[in-house]
Amino acid sequence: MKEYIEYIKMIVVLSTISAVCGFGLAAISAFTKERIEEQKLLNVEGPTVKKILAGSTNDLIKDRKEIVINKQKYIVFIGKKNGAPWALAYTTDGTGFGGEMSVMIGFDLINDTLAGVGITSHKETPGVGSRVTEDSFTKTFKDKGLNAVFKIKADGGVIDAVTGATVSSRGVCGAVQKGVPLYQDIKKQVLK
Amino acid sequence: MASIAQEFTKGFWKEIPPFRLVLGICAALAVTKSLVDGFGMGIALIFVLVCSNIIISMLRKVIPKKVRLACYIVIIATFVVIVELITQAYVYSLYEALGIFIPLIVVNCIILGRAEAFASKKSVLRSALDGLGIGAGYTLALVFLGALREILGRGTLFAGSQYVINLFGPSFKPYAFMVEAPGAFVCLGLLLGIMNVLGD
Amino acid sequence: MEYVVLVITAILIKNILLAEYLGNCPFIGTSKKMSTAIGMGMAVIFTIALAGALTWAIQKYALNPLNLGYLQTIVFILVIAALVQLVEFFLKKSVPPLYKALGIFLPLITTNCAVLGIAVLNIRRDYNFLEMLVFSIAGSTGFSLALILMTGIRERYEITDIPRPLQGTAISLITAGLMAMAFLGFSGVDTALKALQ
Known part of the structure; x- marks a missing residue:
């Protein structure tokens, strides 16, 4: 009997402690969640957004919207000049040489052209495939019309691939191809 | 019976980790690439150590002996997750710099060691002071090691904060070995040797 | 080929002990005798492979879908602690010779940060199942390799004249x-291998 009580005590104590800890953590996690999300955006995507939407006068991280298209959630950053939106940017993904890569695409709302492209995360080989993150490659997308063929020249498109990093360049192009068709829908929802 | 003050001060010399108490070596090696990182880790550890010591000491009469380690681990891990969430929300750069070594505070033997050897037997006040003292001693060691490695390995101090000081000017060739893994091991080993000489 | 690079990186280039600073306490503690080191090494490989797979599955199929990512640390350490107990129990009952060889090292493994470290790295690096398995086994093999090499060197301390303050841990x-x-x-070996493809 004594042993039995001890077992119950063990279980009760352990589960009480676990429950209290679990609820405490849930509360703290709920409290910090929003800020953590913002910090992540600021540190992971922030630098890229600022580059692509350079010239904006608003707080790009704060002025973001979540937009759902085909059940997929997109975080859309909106660049404003003198209070009026002039550009937006969102992230899509492609497959490079080392695996998945996240590519942010910026659009100029006034001319309906690409405002710029930036790679926010990738697993490409340092010094080889990773060169697609450099400005010399990403700037070839800038100011292109939405109807341009976003493929590397070897595949019949308009983009110069980085020498020695064909697969990685193709990955970036794939992400852009995936992102461009969403633009009109997203633009409509943002300007609504 | 040691006086209350001694519970606090022993952490600075008599039982300073990781030198006297050879515990917590991993973190001491991994996060001392710079002074700021070392300091941040130290503060995180003090928080976890003091909080878990207090709670464990409070519950010392309730927790059955057989499941005590499981209880300690849950309590410690909870505070570690709190640190994880707070650094992520308010000091993201530190969160990035410390990387997986924030969750690994859970298995830092200093904390479980103090829980088992001290907090499970002594009063709340003593346990809190013990945690504070040992934690502060560890922080001191991390800051010292971090400063040493940063000065030699990068030629700067306080890198990672806004008060970066460039110590030797542009002609200085950093002794990069010091910020790499081998430098960490050798540095800690030599410091330990020096501590032994001073202690004798 | 991808996996060859992963194995070589985990064992030699980014050795979990010597480059990633994980698992140093048992490294210093159990590298005094060769038989102990080999036993510890085997026990670590065994536990890490099991713990890696288990924690990976829990993260993918329980924590992620339930949005409980913040509980990762607490769940992982409990899983590892429970797993170590179970393994100990299982070995004792069904494979006594293996238990005799590894038994005393098992309790030490719970607080070996290489175990939790590899489990967390598997998630942070976003490995798929196969990559996770390869990395867990290769990473722990790297640990054991470093441990055994270290023991080989440390056994010679006995016949060496080491300055007194440096004796022991230093x-x-x-x-x-x-x-x-x-x-x-x-x-650089990894870059060279990747370039070969």
């Missing part, structure tokens, strides 16, 4: 530093 750390330096010589 000289072990310096030795580890020199080993880490030797392992630095492997850096």
Whole structure:
């Protein structure tokens, strides 16, 4: 009997402690969640957004919207000049040489052209495939019309691939191809 | 019976980790690439150590002996997750710099060691002071090691904060070995040797 | 080929002990005798492979869908602690010779940060199942390799005249530093292998 009580005590104590800890953590996690999300955006995507939407006068991280298209959630950053939106940017993904890569695409709302492209995360080989993150490659997308063929020249498109990093360049192009068709829908929802 | 003050001060010399108490070596090696990182880790550890010591000491009469380690681990891990969430929300750069070594505070033997050897037997006040003292001693060691490695390995101090000081000017060739893994091991080993000489 | 690179990186280039600083307490503690080191090494490989797979599955199929990512640390350490107990129990009952060889090391493994470290790295690096398995086994093999090499060196301390203040942990750390330096010589091998493809 004594042993039995001890077992119950063990279980009760352990589960009480676990429950209290679990609820405490849930509360703290709920409290910090929003800020953590913002910090992540600021540190992971922030630098890229600022580059692509350079010239904006608003707080790009704060002025973001979540937009759902085909059940997929997109975080859309909106660049404003003198209070009026002039550009937006969102992230899509492609497959490079080392695996998945996240590519942010910026659009100029006034001319309906690409405002710029930036790679926010990738697993490409340092010094080889990773060169697609450099400005010399990403700037070839800038100011292109939405109807341009976003493929590397070897595949019949308009983009110069980085020498020695064909697969990685193709990955970036794939992400852009995936992102461009969403633009009109997203633009409509943002300007609504 | 040691006086209350001694519970606090022993952490600075008599039982300073990781030198006297050879515990917590991993973190001491991994996060001392710079002074700021070392300091941040130290503060995180003090928080976890003091909080878990207090709670464990409070519950010392309730927790059955057989499941005590499981209880300690849950309590410690909870505070570690709190640190994880707070650094992520308010000091993201530190969160990035410390990387997986924030969750690994859970298995830092200093904390479980103090829980088992001290907090499970002594009063709340003593346990809190013990945690504070040992934690502060560890922080001191991390800051010292971090400063040493940063000065030699990068030629700067306080890198990672806004008060970066460039110590030797542009002609200085950093002794990069010091910020790499081998430098960490050798540095800690030599410091330990020096501590032994001073202690004798 | 991808996996060959992963194995070589985990064992030689980014050795979990000498480059990633994980698992140093048992490294210093159990590298005094060769038989102990080999036992510890085997126990670590066994536990990490199991713990890696289990924690990976829990993260993918329980924590992620339930949005409980913040509980990762607490769940992982409990899973590892429970797993170690179970393994100990299982070995004792069904494979006594293995238990005799590894048994005393098992309790030490719960607080070996290489175990939790590899489990967390598997998630942070976003490995798929196969990559996770390869990395867990290769990473723990790297640990055991470094541990056994270190023990080989430490066994010679007995016949060496070491300055008194450096005896014990200090000289072990310096030795580890020199080993880490030797392992630095492997850096670049992965890039070369990738370029071969």
